[in-house]
Amino acid sequence: MLLSTWVLATLLTRASALATSNNKFFKRQNGTGYELKTGPLDTDWTAQVGTDPWPMYPRPQLERSDWKNLNGVWRYQNISKAEYDSPTFNLDSPQGVLVPFCLESALSGIMGSWLIYSAYETTFEIPADWSKDNRVLLNFGAVDYKAVVYVNRKKVGEEHVGGYFEFTHDITSFLQSGSNELHVYVYDPTDMDRVQIPLGKQSLHKDHIFYVPCSGIWQTVWLESAPKEYITNFHMDADMDGKVNITIGSSGNGSSPVEVTVYELDSDEAKATGSGTTGTAFQFTVDSPKLWSPKSPTLYNLTIKLGDDEVKSYTGFRTVSQAVVDGIPRPLLNGEFIxxxxxxxxxxxxxxxxxxxxxxxxxxxxxxxxxxxxxxxxxxxxxxxxxxxxxxxxxxxxxxxxxxxxxxRVPKADAKCGESQPVKDxxxxxxxxxxxxxxxxxxxxxxxxxxxxxxxxxxxxxxxxxxxxxxxxxxxxxxxxxxxxxxxxxxxxxxxxxxxxxxxxxxxxxxxxxxxxxxxxxxxxxxxxxxxxxxxxxxxxxxxxxxxxxxxxxxxxxxxxxxxxxxxxxxxxxxxxxxxxxxxxxxxxxxxxxxxxxxxxxxxxxxxxxxxxxxxNLDQWNNDLNALYKAAAARTNGTAMMMPRAETFDGM
The missing domain is CATH 3.20.20.80 (Glycosidases)
Structure with missing residues (x-):
């Protein structure tokens, strides 16, 4: 039965008072308190978060051994456009915010709304055992939507745009001995006015199929140590025949030798090694790999070496394609329609x-x-x-x-009574x-x-x-x-x-x-x-x-x-x-x-x-879904006529 609004409001008020009185999640860092907010609903994991959230290494496909997690309690303040454009770095009334939870969330400790411009602040020190000859990289899993980063009050790199994507700044030249200041200034308009950005289901306005938005830092922030020339990215395809095609990017301008090793399952024994140069695709073959599929999700560990830089990664061997099977176009995984x-x-x-x-x-x-x-x-x-x-x-x-x-859709420029139009921008x-x-x-x-x-x-x-x-x-x-x-x-x-x-x-x-x-x-x-x-x-x-x-x-x-x-x-x-x-x-x-x-x-x-x-009902659903899989399999007794595949990639 649906509750009336006034009954619900009464329940919310009582629940909020009880939760606040029993709240045990409070930490002071940089002189600012953080307190878990009482949101409209929690989960069984809410109380497990504490103030050291998401402590594991956040990027398992390009993992370095020397790293430091910066998640935790930072200082936050809602700011103006003028402050975003020309920061003073003076947060005169900061609140404690738990990074990496977005500012609208209860876990962030802010649980705000319409937070268009925001400023974050924290401090960090570089671990003493990191090589002094290495570069220090500052990584963000994602910040929604635009972000400008400052280290010791100096701008680092260009404004990052895009609320879903990781980015990295080399901050070596901005560091000082001992404690370092880190500021992140964020602009997130979501669907304000006529703004039109990739945002998915986020909305500042209540709607049945659109939800509370996410602003600010919402994935892990971390530091890592890397040699002067280091691996920045790679693109790898490992197919069902064991053919590996890989391109490795680096921070250097030239072509440097790189090596990739694939290891036997649950072993330090090398199964295959390939070598090439940065920025150019190269190939090698792994004999008789066990294939990745929903029935057998086999993964192989990798190491990628560029000079003194070595990162850990993994891959799975499988091929996605399509074919005409008994006259019907079908998706194939490892040559099989499922x-x-x-x-x-x-x-x-x-x-x-x-x-x-x-x-x-x-x-x-x-x-x-x-x-x-x-x-x-x-x-x-x-x-x-x-x-x-x-x-x-x-x-x-x-x-x-x-x-x-x-x-x-977006509102018309001269909109009256909610008039809108398709995107024409x-x-x-x-x-x-x-x-x-x-x-x-x-x-x-x-x-x-x-x-x-x-x-x-x-x-x-x-x-x-x-x-x-x-x-x-x-x-x-x-x-x-x-x-x-x-x-x-x-x-x-x-x-x-x-x-x-x-x-x-x-x-x-x-x-x-x-x-x-x-x-x-x-x-x-x-x-x-x-x-x-x-x-x-x-x-x-x-x-x-x-x-x-x-x-x-x-x-x-x-x-x-x-x-x-x-x-x-x-x-x-x-x-x-x-x-x-x-x-x-x-x-x-x-x-x-x-x-x-x-x-x-x-x-x-x-x-x-x-x-x-x-x-x-798990028995019922298991039976119904298995019936779908069996019916599909029963229709693939004929010959599969493969459709053309696009050309193999040859770069980043």
């Missing part, structure tokens, strides 16, 4: 908003999806921390990675294109990622030709020819990419000869895919709800509400049975159920937003 079945994964948390409270909490979601029987998830218009992809790699969960979308389109390329380059080494999504349901997509998805599909395939591209998931589809992707609630229409607008009839030329369906809801008690009166009042906007879990599971069985018929009769190759968890006013998750209630 049905892709996953959830729409929003990646929001009630206590951390854009970041899970702990690594274990993040892994919990993935474990529950595997328990239900899913072999895939669609990471929905959000980019996660590197450790999320590492977990998916280890667990064997295929990922469809979305590009974070632009806004669906050349500058915004160019920035979207740039950040799409950044995402591909940052994420393309993870074996779990099997496909990229460019546009979701026309959000930020041009409404007239020339359709940008055709050129962007070519760009993605040039940067990464080793995966498939879902150019437009849902609508508006003009024929680009590898998928014909339909969205339909609640019933599926996957590769079928029938459809509902704004989707289009299945074209028979591309992979038939159900990018979203399901979405049936089940309301719960206030204990498990996002305790915001507006969100609770709008729960009935969920596609369908079922009175109890018996009804919810029955309806799920009906929908999955309908999908099964489409797999057996038509061209359906995969599907995405909406969604992994509830989020704020949405109650259609496998799990409630606090992760305390798991809705699926």
């Amino acid at each position: 049905f892709w079945m996953g959830t729409l994964d929003q990646g929001f948390w009630p206590d951390g908003i854009y970041l899970a409270p702990t690594y274990d909490a993040m892994v919990y979601d993935l474990q529950k999806l595997q328990d239900i029987g899913y072999n895939m998830l669609r990471k929905h218009i959000k980019v996660e921390p590197a450790l999320f992809y590492y977990a998916a790699d280890k667990m064997g969960i295929m990922l469809i990675q979305d590009m974070p979308s632009l806004r669906t 050349t500058e915004s389109q160019l920035e979207f294109n740039r950040e799409l390329e950044v995402m591909i380059k940052q994420q393309r080494n993870y074996p779990s990622i099997v496909a990229w999504v460019i546009y979701n349901e026309g959000w930020g997509q041009a409404d007239q030709p020339p359709w940008p998805e055709f050129e962007l599909t070519n760009v993605v395939k040039s940067l990464d020819p080793t995966r498939l591209v879902d150019s437009v998931t849902g609508w508006f589809d003009h024929g680009a990419g590898d998928f014909h992707d339909n969205h339909k609630y609640a019933n599926p229409q996957c590769g079928t000869p029938y459809y509902s607008t704004p989707s289009t009839p299945y074209d028979g030329k591309r992979i038939g895919f159900q990018g979203e369906f399901g979405g049936i809801g089940h309301n719960v008690s206030v204990a498990n709800l996002w305790k915001d009166p507006w969100a609770i009042d709008h729960i009935n906007q969920t596609y369908e509400i079922d009175a109890d879990l018996d009804a919810w599971n029955y309806r799920a069985h009906v929908l999955l049975s309908e999908l099964l018929g489409q797999v057996e009769r038509y061209a359906c190759s995969g599907a995405v159920w909406t969604q992994t968890t509830d989020v704020e006013g949405e109650v259609n998750g496998m799990l409630t937003y606090d992760r305390r209630i798991l809705r699926p």
Whole structure:
């Protein structure tokens, strides 16, 4: 039963008073107190965070031994545009903030709103045992949306733009002996006014399918020590035949010798070694590797050496491709068609908003999806921390990675009564294109990622030709020819990419000869895919709800509400049975159920937003999902005619 707003307000007031009186999370650093806020909902991991969050090395694909985590309590202050443009570095009324949780989250200790301009401050010392001849690198996992970094009150590098992407500054020349000051100034407009930036599901305005935004530092900040010439990045493809193609970038301007070693499983014994020079692709072969797949997610450890620099990494050998099987286009993993079945994964948390409270909490979601029987998830218009992809790699969960979308529409310049228009901003389109390329380059080494999504349901997509998805599909395939591209998931589809992707609630229409607008009839030329369906809801008690009166009042906007879990599971069985018929009769190759968890006013998750209630009857869901996998396998007895693969990449 939905609670009335006044009853809910009373409960919230009492809960807030109780939580504040019992709050044990308080630490002083730099003379500033931090206190965990009481948000609209917590999780079982909220109380485990403390003031040393996310302590593990944050980038397992390029790991150095000498590093220092800077997460913890910093000083924070909301500032003006003038202060952002010309910092004085004087935080006259700072608050304690827990990095790396975004400023809107309870875990940050701020839990603010409309925080457009922000300033962070902390101090650090360089470990005494680090080589004095080395460079000191300052790394950020992600800061939303623009960030300018200052060390000892001097600007370091250029303003970083893009709320989802890691960046690094060499701060060696800015350091002093002993304590060093670090300031980070942030600008995050989200969807203020007519601003148009990649932002996914974030919004400053309450909406049933858009959520509390994330501003500021929201992934790990760390220092590391590296030689004068060091490895900056690498791009590696390890396929099912054991062929390795790799390009390694460095901080140097020339071509320097590099070496890559692949190790036997759980061993220090080298399985293969390849060598080349920085900036140029080179190849070598690993004999008879065990392949990565959901059934057997085998990973091999790597070391990459450039002079005195040595980093640890890992890879998985697998090939993603497509073929015509018995006349139907199919996605293949290691030459085999398996049905892709996953959830729409929003990646929001009630206590951390854009970041899970702990690594274990993040892994919990993935474990529950595997328990239900899913072999895939669609990471929905959000980019996660590197450790999320590492977990998916280890667990064997295929990922469809979305590009974070632009806004669906923007207000007209002379808007009256809420008038709006589609995106028609050349500058915004160019920035979207740039950040799409950044995402591909940052994420393309993870074996779990099997496909990229460019546009979701026309959000930020041009409404007239020339359709940008055709050129962007070519760009993605040039940067990464080793995966498939879902150019437009849902609508508006003009024929680009590898998928014909339909969205339909609640019933599926996957590769079928029938459809509902704004989707289009299945074209028979591309992979038939159900990018979203399901979405049936089940309301719960206030204990498990996002305790915001507006969100609770709008729960009935969920596609369908079922009175109890018996009804919810029955309806799920009906929908999955309908999908099964489409797999057996038509061209359906995969599907995405909406969604992994509830989020704020949405109650259609496998799990409630606090992760305390798991809705699926596991026996029933296991049987229904296994039936999909078996039906797909039964349709692949014919000969697979391979489709052409893009040319092998030859650079960064």
